[in-house]
Amino acid sequence: MSENILIELKGLTKRYGYGDTESYALKDFDLTIKRGEFIMIMGPSGCGKTTLLNIIGLLDRASHGEYILNGENVANISARRQAKLRAKKIGFVFQNFNLIEDLTVIDNVALPLVYTGYSKTAQLKNASNALKRFHLNEREYYLPYQLSGGQQQRVAIARAIVGDPEIILADEPTGNLDSRASHIVMEELKAIHEEGNTIIMVTHNPALTSYATRVINMLDGQIDTDVKTVADANLPQPISVKIKKRKKAEEPEIITSTEKKPETPEKNPEEKPKKHKKSKKGRKK
Amino acid sequence: MALLVRTHYRLARAAIKDNRTRSFLTCLGIAIGVASIILILSLMGSISNLVKEQTKEIGADLIVVRPSSTKDNLTNIVEELTSANSFQASNLSINDVKAIKGVNHVSAVAPIAISTNTVASEKNTFDSVPILGTNSDYVKIEPLALRYGSFLTNTEDSKSVVLGHTLSLALFNTINTTVGKSITIMGEKFMVAGVLDEIDKSINFDNIDYDNALIMDVSSLNKITGSTQIQQINVKAENTDSLATISEDIKQALENQKQGDKNFTVAYGDDITHPASNLFTIVSGMLAIVAGISLVVGGIGVMNIMLVSVAERTHEIGIRKAVGASSRNILIQFLFEALILSILGGIFGLVLGYILAFLLSVVTPFAPYISWHIIAITFLTTLIVGIIFGIYPALKAATKNPIDSLKHYR
Numbered sequence: 001m002s003e004n005i006l007i008e009l010k011g012l013t014k015r016y017g018y019g020d021t022e023s024y025a026l027k028d029f030d031l032t033i034k035r036g037e038f039i040m041i042m043g044p045s046g047c048g049k050t051t052l053l054n055i056i057g058l059l060d061r062a063s064h065g066e067y068i069l070n071g072e073n074v075a076n077i078s079a080r081r082q083a084k085l086r087a088k089k090i091g092f093v094f095q096n097f098n099l100i101e102d103l104t105v106i107d108n109v110a111l112p113l114v115y116t117g118y119s120k121t122a123q124l125k126n127a128s129n130a131l132k133r134f135h136l137n138e139r140e141y142y143l144p145y146q147l148s149g150g151q152q153q154r155v156a157i158a159r160a161i162v163g164d165p166e167i168i169l170a171d172e173p174t175g176n177l178d179s180r181a182s183h184i185v186m187e188e189l190k191a192i193h194e195e196g197n198t199i200i201m202v203t204h205n206p207a208l209t210s211y212a213t214r215v216i217n218m219l220d221g222q223i224d225t226d227v228k229t230v231a232d233a234n235l236p237q238p239i240s241v242k243i244k245k246r247k248k249a250e251e252p253e254i255i256t257s258t259e260k261k262p263e264t265p266e267k268n269p270e271e272k273p274k275k276h277k278k279s280k281k282g283r284k285k
Numbered sequence: 286m287a288l289l290v291r292t293h294y295r296l297a298r299a300a301i302k303d304n305r306t307r308s309f310l311t312c313l314g315i316a317i318g319v320a321s322i323i324l325i326l327s328l329m330g331s332i333s334n335l336v337k338e339q340t341k342e343i344g345a346d347l348i349v350v351r352p353s354s355t356k357d358n359l360t361n362i363v364e365e366l367t368s369a370n371s372f373q374a375s376n377l378s379i380n381d382v383k384a385i386k387g388v389n390h391v392s393a394v395a396p397i398a399i400s401t402n403t404v405a406s407e408k409n410t411f412d413s414v415p416i417l418g419t420n421s422d423y424v425k426i427e428p429l430a431l432r433y434g435s436f437l438t439n440t441e442d443s444k445s446v447v448l449g450h451t452l453s454l455a456l457f458n459t460i461n462t463t464v465g466k467s468i469t470i471m472g473e474k475f476m477v478a479g480v481l482d483e484i485d486k487s488i489n490f491d492n493i494d495y496d497n498a499l500i501m502d503v504s505s506l507n508k509i510t511g512s513t514q515i516q517q518i519n520v521k522a523e524n525t526d527s528l529a530t531i532s533e534d535i536k537q538a539l540e541n542q543k544q545g546d547k548n549f550t551v552a553y554g555d556d557i558t559h560p561a562s563n564l565f566t567i568v569s570g571m572l573a574i575v576a577g578i579s580l581v582v583g584g585i586g587v588m589n590i591m592l593v594s595v596a597e598r599t600h601e602i603g604i605r606k607a608v609g610a611s612s613r614n615i616l617i618q619f620l621f622e623a624l625i626l627s628i629l630g631g632i633f634g635l636v637l638g639y640i641l642a643f644l645l646s647v648v649t650p651f652a653p654y655i656s657w658h659i660i661a662i663t664f665l666t667t668l669i670v671g672i673i674f675g676i677y678p679a680l681k682a683a684t685k686n687p688i689d690s691l692k693h694y695r
Contacts, residue, residue, distance in 0.1 A: 083610060098604050102303055117289070
């Protein structure tokens, strides 16, 4: 199972200030995240949740400690490499949506693809497919302010998944939404997770923990409690990226992916090939 | 890479379109700077073209003797600019003309002595008429066409003069019955022997406006004014092959004549226009520097607007970085925007500059001078201005911390 480890944090420390003003957002933080986990991080304000998310998302650096992503130590890589990994492996969902106001919905969704070398046509095709998934394909050429909060957040989620990232990081994605919209957004995240994606989400709302496979409570930059609600073996497994890239032979794909999966929890296998097709489309080199 | 460049171009274009008025005003700043540079370069080109054509017209067999001062070049030019008479104190004399005439292979020698005086006919009197004192050889050297009558005759002490086209009109209100009439200069009576054809070239290497000038024998001029300085001696060689040896001979003859005084220059070919082009180069260089300052001001405008744009779009920068844009991506995006602004301004200024040059050519003899050099210079300067004034805002955008930027709101 060790090959299934996606993220390993060892002794991660984030210090702000020096001397008298020194404070720790994270202190000797250890965490191992497996592929397919849906982690909810809870805790009081200022306990380091967002800092943790930013470090995992390669937006920030730890003061010291190790961060191993996919077997590669990325704690001290260059800013350029960080950006590259962000573009390819990480999808962000924010509390305040963070869509670019001047760009249309479809351009917003296509944004991560701009920096990974997709042709304009491929960008729009993939973005359109991602939006279709969230039933927003009729709003492609709207501007963000013309959408409701729930719709904007779904656009933001579409943007997060459009580049097929390995991890989706969500910082209180429902924080600015009413309960109805929250529910829709959580259902979408759940669906994404069930396809084998790893999601790390920060929230204040304990009611949402039912969606998670693992709930971590943080306190003062350290883990307070860490509860797994789903056994590792039962985690949904993603489809191998290598197989995704192959153009022909769909059957072997399913076989390989089911082989890799120890078990398929409450999931109809037909859904996966659908995702293959989608992500294969339009990827040009 | 090409794809990324195209993407950045598209982004920059979109950003410029979104802020149309602002972008237009910024471009205008650059455009005015570029337009003034274009105007000056075009003027300079057309003036030096005019002078070059003149020497070409006169022919390749011309040798010019000028007095030279011991002062350095710049003082010389300053003096030329400030003195009322554009020629300087001369040490050339009528005897020098005679000495040059004795040199082998010289077919014609004509002095140029310019002074101004009051000229009166029975009808009108004019002050400050330029008077060219020369001899009958002058017409062999200069391509002057006579409308009526004849040029100066070969005899010295002749009492005949030749009038320029405009001067004749001014003095007698006519040109066709002028020949044979008399005019008065300093109490002396002269007879009009001929009238020149209209020339309409106020710029020439002799610095004479023929249309308004009166031409008379240099010794007659000497007599009425008392002291006449010869500012230049034009020499026509028999053939064009041995100009160098002939001019050496002239130099030698003059040195003998002047007993070792070497304060004169003997020039031929392209060197003839040198004093003029030197002056033009310096004056237009100065003007170009002034225009360059306005371009710098335009560049500061670009920088200013880019800084505003970066500040306004901090949040966008944060989002772009979060979804995977590297610092370099952001840098190029904003640099492209600045470059497009300044190049647009450059194109705009090129058009504006040539419109101005064209308008100027309507009232002056300076035709707009278009060459690929000017266009290349424009393009390069705007490119450089764009980079210099775009790099700082772009760096500022690129080095923004994504986390802080994401917290930033408009």
